[in-house]
Amino acid sequence: MAVDMKMPILIVDDYKTMLRIVRNLLQKLGFSNIDEATDGADALAKLRGRQYGLVISDWNMQPMTGFELLQKVRADASLKTLPFVMVTAESKVENVVAARNAGVNNYIIKPFSAEVLKAKLKTVLGDF
Amino acid sequence: MGEQGKLDLVERLTNECISLCRSVLRSRKELDPLLDPAFRQEKLQRALNEQKTAISEMEMAVDRIMSAVEKIGEIDFSDTARAGQQVGECCDAIMEACCFQDITGQRLTHVIGTLGEVQRSLDLLAEGRHAAAPPPATNELLNGPALPGKATGQDAVDRLLAGGAK
Numbered sequence: 235m236a237v238d239m240k241m242p243i244l245i246v247d248d249y250k251t252m253l254r255i256v257r258n259l260l261q262k263l264g265f266s267n268i269d270e271a272t273d274g275a276d277a278l279a280k281l282r283g284r285q286y287g288l289v290i291s292d293w294n295m296q297p298m299t300g301f302e303l304l305q306k307v308r309a310d311a312s313l314k315t316l317p318f319v320m321v322t323a324e325s326k327v328e329n330v331v332a333a334r335n336a337g338v339n340n341y342i343i344k345p346f347s348a349e350v351l352k353a354k355l356k357t358v359l360g361d362f
Numbered sequence: 363m364g365e366q367g368k369l370d371l372v373e374r375l376t377n378e379c380i381s382l383c384r385s386v387l388r389s390r391k392e393l394d395p396l397l398d399p400a401f402r403q404e405k406l407q408r409a410l411n412e413q414k415t416a417i418s419e420m421e422m423a424v425d426r427i428m429s430a431v432e433k434i435g436e437i438d439f440s441d442t443a444r445a446g447q448q449v450g451e452c453c454d455a456i457m458e459a460c461c462f463q464d465i466t467g468q469r470l471t472h473v474i475g476t477l478g479e480v481q482r483s484l485d486l487l488a489e490g491r492h493a494a495a496p497p498p499a500t501n502e503l504l505n506g507p508a509l510p511g512k513a514t515g516q517d518a519v520d521r522l523l524a525g526g527a528k
Contacts, residue, residue, distance in 0.1 A: 249464040255457050262454070294468060294504055301503060323465055323507035325514040330522045332503060341523055343516050344507070345461035348454045350516060 237362035241287030242267045246277040246303065247321075248295040252344075256290060256321065259348050263355070264362065274298025278306055281313055288359065293322035293329065301333060308337040317358045321346065392487040396480060409476035411509050412469040419469075423462035430455040468506045 243265055245256045253270050260268055269286070271277035275298040277291065289307070291300040298306075300320055307313045320333050323344040330341055340354045356362065363371070395401060430452040439445045508514070514522075 247464070249467060251460055251463040255460055258457055259454075262450075292464075294506065299504065323468055324503070324505055325508050325519065326503075326505050327514055327518075327522060329503055329505065330514065330519050334523050334525075338523075341519050343514070343519055344465060345458065346516070347458050 235360065237359045238287060239264045239362065240267050241265075242269055242284060243288045243290065244269050244271060244277060244280055244286045246271045246274065246289065246291040246295070246300060248272050248292065252292065252321075256351075259351055260290075262348065263352055274300060274303035274306075277303055281307065281316070282310075286316060288317045288319070288355075290319045290321055293320055293324045293333075301329075301336065304333065304336050304338055319354060319358060321351075389487055392483055396483050401479070405476050405479070408509070409473045412472045415509055416466040416469040416473075419462050419466050423459045426459035427456050430459070465507045472506055 243260060245253055245260070245268060247253050247256070247270075250272075253272075257268050257270070269280060269284075271280050273295040274291070277289070278298065280286075281289065289303075291303055293300040300322065304318055304320070307316055307318060314337075317339045318337070319340045319342065320338050321342045321344060322329075325343050333341055339358045342350060342354050390397075434449060434452045437445050437448050
């Protein structure tokens with residue numbers, strides 16, 4: 235099935251520069267419906283208020299981290315199948331394993347290239 | 363000086379010595395957190411390494427941005443289609459390079475945290491107050507960006523996600 239390029243995507247990061255970078259890269263890939271949140275709690279409220287097709291989240295944020303957001307998403311019956319990609323500088327094995335066990339769909343290490351983002355999104359969403 | 367005068371002098375000097383010893387012991391206690399090998403060898407050393415790495419990453423990012431801008435200046439705009447593609451590639455390179463702000467921001471947050479601990483101990487020492495218990499450790503999975511040579515690469519992460527070993 236073709237990827238809906240107009241599906242709402244939520245990007246979550248406490249650094250405004252990162253939000254701009256990811257938003258710009260997604261737009262270059264053809265996605266046009268992009269929303270932003272600046273921490274896990276903000277993101278969770280948005281996820282419960284609108285139907286998104288993908289979440290791209292940082293890990294290290296306060297008051298709710300991206301990992302806690304992932305756990306809450308997977309524990310929520312209405313969100314548990316939502317594709318969730320972690321984009322983070324947290325590159326320790328224990329972080330990756332914890333995210334995998336919590337049900338993350340993909341894990342991108344910062345700094346990343348546009349090419350890596352595209353490849354990982356294709357893995358999660360299918361070809362576009 | 364009479365016998366009583368000598369005794370008074372000895373008593374005064376003894377009290378001063380005791381007071382001095384107490385002051386030294388108290389100072390030592392205030393400085394204990396900073397003298398702890400774990401603080402000096404791990405936190406302080408890591409802060410120094412984070413600072414150096416952040417400076418190096420900023421230099422690399424500026425170099426990438428400047429190179430992309432210079433490349434834009436060299437584009438032959440008579441071929442508009444090709445020029446458009448080349449400008450787009452340069453814009454991608456600039457955006458990718460701007461990731462440094464997030465990474466260096468996290469590194470400098472570590473440095474600020476360590477400096478904060480040093481400042482707290484010095485403040486307590488200056489004010490003659492006793493050190494409070496250190497704040498509880500935060501989420502152990504919040505490590506921040508790895509230092510050079512210690513990072514797990516994207517390929518290794520991909521293997522871990524697929525369920526394999528590093």
